[in-house]
Amino acid sequence: MTPRKLLLIGAGGMARETIELIHAINREGARWEPIGVLDDNPDKRGTDVLGLPVLGPCAMATEVGEDVDLLACVASPDDPPRRARLVERLGVPDPHYATLVHPTAVIPDSARIGPGSILHAQVVLTADVTVGAHVAIMPQVVLTHDDRVGDFVTFGAGARVSGGVTIEPAAYIASGAMLRERITVGPGAVVGMGAVATRSVPAGEVWHGCPARPAPAARLEVA
Ligand SMILES: CC(C)(COP(=O)(O)OP(=O)(O)OC[C@H]1O[C@@H](n2cnc3c(N)ncnc32)[C@H](O)[C@@H]1OP(=O)(O)O)[C@@H](O)C(=O)NCCC(=O)NCCS
Numbered sequence: 001m002t003p004r005k006l007l008l009i010g011a012g013g014m015a016r017e018t019i020e021l022i023h024a025i026n027r028e029g030a031r032w033e034p035i036g037v038l039d040d041n042p043d044k045r046g047t048d049v050l051g052l053p054v055l056g057p058c059a060m061a062t063e064v065g066e067d068v069d070l071l072a073c074v075a076s077p078d079d080p081p082r083r084a085r086l087v088e089r090l091g092v093p094d095p096h097y098a099t100l101v102h103p104t105a106v107i108p109d110s111a112r113i114g115p116g117s118i119l120h121a122q123v124v125l126t127a128d129v130t131v132g133a134h135v136a137i138m139p140q141v142v143l144t145h146d147d148r149v150g151d152f153v154t155f156g157a158g159a160r161v162s163g164g165v166t167i168e169p170a171a172y173i174a175s176g177a178m179l180r181e182r183i184t185v186g187p188g189a190v191v192g193m194g195a196v197a198t199r200s201v202p203a204g205e206v207w208h209g210c211p212a213r214p215a216p217a218a219r220l221e222v223a
């Protein structure tokens with residue numbers, strides 16, 4: 001199979017993690033040819049990200065041909081809808097985005113994964129899990145039966161989600177968080193590092209602790 005060209009959008013830590021993921025996939029057989037990175041910071045132009053050149057602003061993603069796939073590589077717990085805003089601003093249709101899955105991830109036939117989503121090493125989806133578009137899932141995240149993950153959700157490493165949980169678009173589930181069965185995390189909400197969420201988390205709120213409660217911080221902007 002001829003490797004597909006791939007252009008990453010965003011030149012930060014998530015891009016470097018994604019490049020390492022691409023290398024891991026390619027070690028099993030060349031599937032992707034990463035050609036560069038786009039970023040709106042003019043200071044980054046002409047630099048390189050793990051050997052890939054920063055070619056220009058993010059808007060260049062709208063000019064590439066059919067032979068180039070895209071991936072939006074920005075994420076921040078301080079601004080969970082950031083990746084959604086980037087993809088919506090570019091307006092490139094979802095089929096132009098790649099889906100990357102690490103060779104050690106466990107993905108059963110019953111799973112559905114949308115375009116633009118990235119699943120890192122040792123992610124496990126057990127049964128009937130639906131993952132939307134542009135979802136970022138860091139290493140060792142476990143999603144269990146009937147979980148529904150909306151577009152633009154981000155999971156930090158090691159988050160664990162019980163069965164039948166709904167995570168609405170652009171929510172951020174931080175590293176090591178645990179979610180009780182059948183709860184809902186609202187759009188743009190943040191569940192903090194190591195939190196144990198036993199109740200549904202409303203849209204745009206930041207909850208942390210065990211059991212998780214609203215953090216004193218102000219509400220975040222909802223996507
Ligand atoms: C929940 C979170 C968003 C809060 O961040 P924040 O609003 O900047 O909070 P602050 O650091 O100002 O801390 C405010 C208070 O909450 C506490 N706190 C912050 N995060 C906490 C957490 N996850 N659990 C328990 N308490 C927490 C702080 O200790 C502090 O308490 P204090 O005032 O008594 O000292 C952040 O801690 C978090 O989880 N970020 C995600 C990190 C992550 O997973 N990154 C992965 C990708 S790199």
